[in-house]
Amino acid sequence: MTEHHSPDDKTLPLTEPLSGPPVSAHENTTEKHRLKFTYRLSRSFTMGRLWERFYGTRHKQLCVLFLLFVFLCGLGWWIHSALSNALKDIHAKQLQALLHADVLALQIWVDERKNNVAIWAEDETVQTSTDSLVRSVIYNGDAAASNLPLQSAWQELNDTLKKFVERHNGAGYTVSDRTGLILASSKLSNLGKRLSPKGVAHLAEVFTAGQPLIAGPDMPGTWLHGGAADTLQKPLIGFSHLINNHRGEPVAVLTMSYFGDATFTDILRISRMGDSGETYAFNASGLMLSESRFNDELRAIGLLENTAESRSMLTIQLRDPGGDLTKGYQPNTEAIQQPFTHLVATALASDLTASSQGILMEPYNDYRGVPVIGAWGWLPEYQWGIAIEVDAEEAFWPLNYLRTLFAILFLVLLIFVITTLKSSSTVVQLRKEVGKAKRVGQYTLKDKLGAGGMGDVYLAEHALLKRPTAVKMLRADTLNSSSIQRFEREVVLTSQLSHPNTIAIYDYGHTENGEFYYAMEYIDGITLDKLQQLEKTISPARCIFLLKQICGSLREAHDRGLIHRDLKPLNIMVCQRGGEFGVVKVLDFGLVKDTADRDAEQTSMAELSGTPLYMAPERILSPGKADGRVDIYALGIIAYKLLTGRNLFEPNEDEELFELIINGVVPRPSDHADNIPEAFDDLIYRCMQKKPEDRPVNIRTLIHELNKIECEDTWGNEQAAAWWEKFTNSQK
Secondary structure, eight states: OOOOOOOOOOOOOOGOOOOOOOSSTTTTTOOOOOOHHHHHHHOOHHHHHHEEEEEESSSHHHHHHHHHHHHHHHHHHHHHHHHHHHHHHHHHHHHHHHHHHHHHHHHHHHHHHHHHHHHHHOOHHHHHHHHHHHHHHHHHHHHHHHHHGSHHHHHHHHHHHHHHHHTTTOOOOEEEEEBBBBBEEGGGTTOOOOHHHHHHHHHHHHHHHHHHHEEEOOOOTTTTTTTTTTTOOOEEEEEEEEEEEETSEEEEEEEEEEEEEIHHHHTTOOOSSSOOOOEEEEEHHHHSSSSTTTHHHHHHTSSSSSSSSSSSTTTTTBBBSOHHHGGTTTOOSSSGGBBBHHHHHHHHHHHHTTTTEEEEEEEEEEEESSSSEEEEEEEEETTTOOOOEEEEHHHHHHHHHHHHHHHHHHHHHHHHHHHHHOOOOOHHHHHHHHHTTTEEETTTEEEEEOOSEEEEEEEETTTOOOEEEEEEEEEEGSSSSHHHHHHHHHHHHHTTOOOOOOOOOEEEEETTTTTTEEEEEEEEEEEHHHHHHHHSSOOOHHHHHHHHHHHHHHHHHHHHOOOOOOOGGGGGEEEEETTTTEEEEEEEOOOOOTTTTTOOOOHHHHOSSSSSOOHHHHHHHOGGOOOOOHHHHHHHHHHHHHHSSOOOOOOSSSHHHHHHHHHSSOGGGGGGOOSSSHHHHHHHHHHHHHHHGGGGGHHHHHHHHHHOOOOOOOOHHHHHHHHHHHHHHOOO
């Protein structure tokens, strides 16, 4: 008896099933017992003799040690380089994807506001009122400009554009003619004033382009003639569009302004890489155009004033201070004399009139002096750069573990060599212990049947009873408090079950060497997975015959508050017992959950363990809330495969499988197989439902419904005996 895989059986890491051939008298492996092989080897040579035979003198021994040291150094360098390159490839793809997502989100935000200003600029009232004000200023000069609020056209224009301010909290607007005269504004104090040369230049671009353009981000006041940046106000981003008169002639420009430190910054924070990741915008002057996520840190290290109102937007110059300011580094030069960060310098060195981007996987200092990796993209239409960065320490943290591992390996090698040169007495003692280990308690180990994540399974024989037994041993390389507790828990919980369709546990203990084991019933049969491979599909009557036995095992377990949680064809065997054929045995209660012990550490550790293909949706969404209906769901999937010869889902990757389990459409067995009774088809379909409440309420209900189903064919002990005889003959 053992556990095993088929190629499409993917199991989550905590409960990797044992792998090996199906257990039957005809399918046992011929591999000799590991302990017997070790024992014979230790009888022939001791490690000390091997050392002398192959290496000879101490001088040669030192040469060998040196060569081994060089080999480990080379191996370490190769693994380190391979892992580093793999991490770089992974992070480069992540950065590329995040950059694309941020640029796309920003483009959508910009396009939405461009469309918005276009709609308002093309409003008939806005066009008529603006044209009237422009003509009034042309004909009446400064007198009209100073009395704009007295004109009815101004009142109509202002009343219309106020609706924009009401719909967009905190936004503002400005209407300016060709000369830069402000004809209307959400800020009344700006009426009759003129734009600064920078603002007039922007107007000229809008008149020339004939399409919406972006201005900013900039501090309020910088666009007024004689005005100064108001650092106490929030930065603004303007979207400008031409206003035409009734003849289609451009007469003025409508600019709608939005706060740049809110939505603009939030868009850039939609996605970020890791815990230390940051996305920000910058301009051709190397000035940060969005708010940094590290404002508190920037105030602490002196890059920003230590006040709640200080902003990094339009304040921080993206320059490399030469060292990590967050760790106390003090630069020797003024900020203006420091070079741009490598990312900004690379972006600004590109063609700023064309779209471009780059990935920087070699660590460099960001504006805080923290080593980072990053990606950048340049948007020529807005003259903005987008940067995504993440701390190099976070990006390449696995390399630290690798370096530690090789340091430990060198230490172990040194201890090993010293111990070997000094004496071989330990090896002799080990030989004696290995010789004793051939026997485990009252059981003599024979052939190895299978191996898995926690232990190995051996065919064994009881010293007195001489009956074949399966012994599962917890491997030494998996020994820790957690694995021992899981091992003991599986034994204790499974030993409580006595149903004839449940694997029987005989004994439990540990060897003199501290290896834990338990002895269980040896099953001379085949798994449902092997049965399905042989038969492709089975009849409904035979399927019901098998399901009733599985349900019998689960009924006892559920009545005791135990949930299997890893039902699958590989954990269910069919055999013959005491003259009965087609007898089902339910195996591997390694993931069993005791619903009465909700604080059990081992239960919580295994909540997400199991085989994804047979895992109920609630185990993925709310692992701790799973009840006996997760076993009913798995039974439905097993029945579906036996009836149709198909897996319920055929994904390319695990991520796709989880999506299908949660949201995929569940087919009926009758969609892919014929002659299935309608009641049976409906029952299996209900067992596979996404919501637990849509499945049969418990195992007893499922058994009751199975007993009521009538099939055209029949299957019982007589048919099972005939099939078993045919199968046995085919294996000879």
